[in-house]
Amino acid sequence: MSDFKIMKTRYILLLLFVLVTINAWAQAPAPKGKISGKVTDAATKQPVDYATISVYKQGVAAPFNGISTDPKGNFTVDQIPPGEYRITADFLGYQRTTVDHVIVKAGGTTNLGEVLLSPNTHQLKDVTVTATTPTVQNKIDKMVYNPQNDLSAQGGVAIDILKKVPQITVDIDGNVELQGNANIRFLINGKPSSIFGASLADALASIPASQIKSIEVVTSPGAKYDAAGTGGIINIILKDSRVEGVNGSVNLSAGTRRENGSFNLNMRKGNFGVNAFFSGNAQINSNAPNTSNRTSTDGLGNTTTLFQQGSNNFKRNGYQSGLNFTWNISKHDDLTASVGFNHFGNHGSGLTNQDENKVDPNGIELSDIKTLRTSSSKFSGTSTDVSLAYKKTFEKEGQELDILYSSSFGNNSFSSSQLLQNLQAGTIPTGITNNNPGKDKETNISVDYTHPVSKNFTIETGGKLDFNHINNNVVTDTLLNGANVPNYNQTYGFTYDRKIYAYYLSLTTSVFNNFLDIKAGLRDEYTVTTADFKNTNIPNYNILVPSLVFSHKISESQSVKLSYTRRIERPDYGDLNPFLNISDTHNISTGDPNLKPERGDNFELGYNKSFDGGANINIAAFYRKNTDDLQRFTTFYDTLTIDGSTYTNVSLTKRYNLGSEEREGVNIYASVPITKAFNLRTNMIFSNRTSNNPGSPSVSGFTYRLNLNAQYNFGHDLSAEFFGNYNSSQRSIQGTQPKFVFYNIAMRKMFMNKKASIGLTASNPFAKYVSQSSTTYGTGFNQTNIRYVPIQSFGISLSYKFGKLEFKKDREKDDNGGKQDDMPADKGK
Structure with a gap:
């Protein structure tokens, strides 16, 4: 490659760096506020953990922020610009609760206090739960690829999904590179496996695509991760289920x-x-x-x-x-x-x-x-x-x-x-x-x-x-x-x-x-x-x-x-x-x-x-x-x-x-x-x-x-x-x-x-x-x-x-792992 092309490539990267940096620092927002509260069961007064909190701009149909409650039902949504909002709280088996006209001030915290969820009074019959997950999620330390809607990988194997993942390249023999580097640390569910040591290409061709929940790409691993792999880490997450019942x-x-x-x-x-x-x-x-x-x-x-x-x-x-x-x-x-x-x-x-x-x-x-x-x-x-x-x-x-x-x-x-x-x-x-x-x-x-x-x-x-x-x-x-x-x-x-x-x-x-x-x-x-x-x-x-x-x-x-x-x-x-x-x-x-x-x-x-x-x-x-x-x-x-x-x-x-x-x-x-x-x-x-x-x-x-x-x-x-x-x-x-x-x-x-x-x-x-x-x-x-x-x-x-x-929503557990005040389960197919 000529010196001119090399210099051109480097100038493009430098220009990208400058433009993104200027955009980031030039648009520094005014101090933002927070919305906090606690979600509880209206009947038992017990906390509802992992309830979904969604934040809407008042009058807008789609949420722009959200969070799940902690094990005690508490939540805090930060980085909220000053303005007027609508807040909803949801959990399976409960009716949605909506709080309108929530005012957030610059640098302040708006406390909603106790947000009550009322259990559904009828038994669900045919319920279809559809979770829409973005195909690609960008997080502070990794990028996550979710292949649920990947049609062309159906009936395929792990290597077919990897061809779709951002920052990854796969050649015709199944050799994988991350940002151009083939020295990658592969994990399954966050743990090493000797299956990768014998033959990486064979291992990746033995994992069906239908078994994969997501693929995590970590190009800049933190200190918690093993140092091995100059290219980074690819973590293959296999499917499991935490839903009550048999399925x-x-x-x-x-x-x-x-x-x-x-x-x-x-x-x-x-x-x-x-x-x-x-x-x-x-x-x-x-x-x-x-x-x-x-x-x-x-x-x-x-x-x-x-x-x-x-x-x-x-x-x-x-x-x-x-x-x-x-x-x-x-x-x-x-x-x-x-x-x-x-x-x-x-x-x-x-x-x-x-x-x-x-x-x-x-x-x-x-x-x-x-x-x-x-x-x-x-x-x-x-x-x-x-x-x-x-x-x-x-x-x-x-x-x-x-x-x-x-x-x-x-x-x-x-x-x-x-x-x-x-x-x-x-x-x-x-x-x-x-x-x-x-x-x-x-x-x-x-x-x-x-x-x-x-x-x-x-x-x-x-x-x-x-x-x-x-x-x-x-x-x-x-x-x-x-x-x-x-x-x-x-x-x-x-x-x-x-x-x-x-x-x-x-x-x-x-x-x-x-x-x-x-x-x-x-x-x-x-x-x-x-x-x-x-x-x-x-x-x-x-x-x-x-x-x-x-x-x-x-x-x-x-x-x-x-x-x-x-x-x-x-x-x-x-x-x-x-x-x-x-x-x-x-x-x-x-x-x-x-x-x-x-x-x-x-x-x-x-x-x-x-x-x-x-x-x-x-x-x-x-x-x-x-x-x-x-x-x-x-x-x-x-x-x-x-x-x-x-x-x-x-x-x-x-x-x-x-x-x-x-x-x-x-x-x-x-x-x-x-x-x-x-x-x-x-x-x-x-x-x-x-x-x-x-x-x-x-x-x-x-x-x-x-x-x-x-x-x-x-x-x-x-x-x-x-x-x-x-x-x-x-x-x-x-x-x-x-x-x-x-x-x-x-x-x-x-x-x-x-x-x-x-x-x-x-x-x-x-x-x-x-x-x-x-x-x-x-x-x-x-x-x-x-x-x-x-x-x-x-x-x-x-x-x-x-x-x-x-x-079923589990209540607070006692120290022996038992549950207190369980509600009847809502069931569905």
């Missing part, structure tokens, strides 16, 4: 490329609830043609061309199951326990024709070797996740203690085989097979405490222990003279342990009469790593991780945020292992036990505005600098000697700390309701990445991603959606990454009072394959790879919700 759902889908199904069952009575789920999926076998052409030159001027052409068959399967238990022991004590079992696997096989041709500087052929390579691989991974969480609240509002224990146990197995047949008559085939079983265990113990010192000043502190243990073995046999014999140079085993000790302190406050909200934190993490790799001593290290967020609410409809955080990427066991993997003699890989952790300093400026009528725009400009940048680098060798054996025409790939990387960019998300029935959403990312490597010229690459989501409601519970996505190609330190085009069409019809639905989806319906072309180059070699990836698919999905829901 559930069934989801089934079938298609030309993928099939899956899920079952949810929720049971809750009084203070105790249980959620059970099972989901399974399979990707039907698909065939992907590919070619690779590598040209290299040796020290004598001879040129070798290695041309490979073949195809790979691939299929995948997986399932998940789990039980979640909740027990409200008393009004101040809650206990939650969960156990989950996950499995996924894949099977691939391929056939590749290889032609290795060598000529001298005059073009005279020195050799021409034609071979046929047959390969096969199988992977199977299981994980069991268990957790126990205890939450204690106190009489003081906002004061709470959280204790969490979680463990994840993984058991993985990988096997592969390769047979190489020289097509010249009379030659004997050679081959290699290996079996790689492994086990891993990750245990986390965390304690978090929140203490509100005053109304505008809160302290959070806590600590965490993170212990990770891996045991891995590789047994390799080589085919010689028609018989498999042990290959001791490629047979090995290791034990790997990593312990992380963390402590953090975080402060939240409001200054200048609530004009500016500030959250500052510091986290300290000490890492101890041991492994019995040959001749290896991995150093320990301590890292301080600061974070700082400034947030200003310009008005009720717009806000601005400026944040800074430091993140790290620890090299994992595969990066550290010095063992040389020679399963493919032309492409060898290894690790380096002396790798240091990568450190990332991330800055982000965000602006969010909501408009009358439901439109919303979010702009996030970001700058990231990684030092000791971890990058994979390929070096070409004419000949390479390993353990007494010499290999020719070899590419050796290894991960290095390669100087630094800088990335600046902007993400723009917008949602626009064109009409009541027609809605458009778009997400755009533009960024430039510069890699600075000592001894080599810096490499810059500009990239962008554009997508458009259009949804139309035809009425009569029939709706349709179109989703299109374009990822541009990007230059890397040793080549270019391919572009990616994807589009999806979907329809859904709901019936049986919205309890059931049927959906149709089509992905890339007019093209069977997506072509992917990438290049890699370095000293003495140049390589081009082309893949044809089959992503065309057609599918149908069915969904059904069942069960009877009981909406």
Whole structure:
């Protein structure tokens, strides 16, 4: 990319920063007021907790602010401009209460006193409760994507939803980047899982979309979060239910490329609830043609061309199951326990024709070797996740203690085989097979405490222990003279342990009469790593991780945020292992036990505005600098000697700390309701990445991603959606990454009072394959790879919700967890 384009990109980002900052500070409002009160049951005089308080401008039909009452029925709605308002209080099973002509003065508090809710005197029969949640919610420390109305993801998996999430890009192989960074910390329900450690792409393809409640994107995590992940954190929240009664759902889908199904069952009575789920999926076998052409030159001027052409068959399967238990022991004590079992696997096989041709500087052929390579691989991974969480609240509002224990146990197995047949008559085939079983265990113990010192000043502190243990073995046999014999140079085993000790302190406050909200934190993490790799001593290290967020609410409809955080990427066991993997003699890989952790300093400026009528725009400009940048680098060798054996025409790939990387960019998300029935959403990312490597010229690459989501409601519970996505190609330190085009069409019809639905989806319906072309180059070699990836698919999905829901308002609980003065429940289907 030219210097002019780089400068242009930076000037655009600087201009954006200046405009948003000027807009934020120039529109500083007059001091705002508050509305407070207490909601109680008109019959029993008991507090009504979690009642919904809505604030309307007098004479306006739609609310512009609101809040839920606390466990004692109290509420305070702040940041209210001076004026006249209408206040409503609602809760299921009660009649709405409205308070008109509420006057709010600048800087003052209007106390409504006791707001009474009267229970409904009749039993509800057929009640349909419809909760409209915004597709994207922007919060001070994260962005939340809610896929409930995501038609094109119906019958899909987690990776299909991630393609829609702002600030996230997904390539054709399921590799995920957050603001252009692939080093992301993935969580399930806020907890780590060993399911992600074995194969991230397989894990994300094993979670059905129907099982996902929301996806949280944290680009600037605070001190409370683990420091791992220079790109940030993606937290996948699975569905559960806290509604009284017995209910559930069934989801089934079938298609030309993928099939899956899920079952949810929720049971809750009084203070105790249980959620059970099972989901399974399979990707039907698909065939992907590919070619690779590598040209290299040796020290004598001879040129070798290695041309490979073949195809790979691939299929995948997986399932998940789990039980979640909740027990409200008393009004101040809650206990939650969960156990989950996950499995996924894949099977691939391929056939590749290889032609290795060598000529001298005059073009005279020195050799021409034609071979046929047959390969096969199988992977199977299981994980069991268990957790126990205890939450204690106190009489003081906002004061709470959280204790969490979680463990994840993984058991993985990988096997592969390769047979190489020289097509010249009379030659004997050679081959290699290996079996790689492994086990891993990750245990986390965390304690978090929140203490509100005053109304505008809160302290959070806590600590965490993170212990990770891996045991891995590789047994390799080589085919010689028609018989498999042990290959001791490629047979090995290791034990790997990593312990992380963390402590953090975080402060939240409001200054200048609530004009500016500030959250500052510091986290300290000490890492101890041991492994019995040959001749290896991995150093320990301590890292301080600061974070700082400034947030200003310009008005009720717009806000601005400026944040800074430091993140790290620890090299994992595969990066550290010095063992040389020679399963493919032309492409060898290894690790380096002396790798240091990568450190990332991330800055982000965000602006969010909501408009009358439901439109919303979010702009996030970001700058990231990684030092000791971890990058994979390929070096070409004419000949390479390993353990007494010499290999020719070899590419050796290894991960290095390669100087630094800088990335600046902007993400723009917008949602626009064109009409009541027609809605458009778009997400755009533009960024430039510069890699600075000592001894080599810096490499810059500009990239962008554009997508458009259009949804139309035809009425009569029939709706349709179109989703299109374009990822541009990007230059890397040793080549270019391919572009990616994807589009999806979907329809859904709901019936049986919205309890059931049927959906149709089509992905890339007019093209069977997506072509992917990438290049890699370095000293003495140049390589081009082309893949044809089959992503065309057609599918149908069915969904059904069942069960009877009981909406009951619990009264104040006694110290033993019992309830006092319970009212008869209003019931409905």
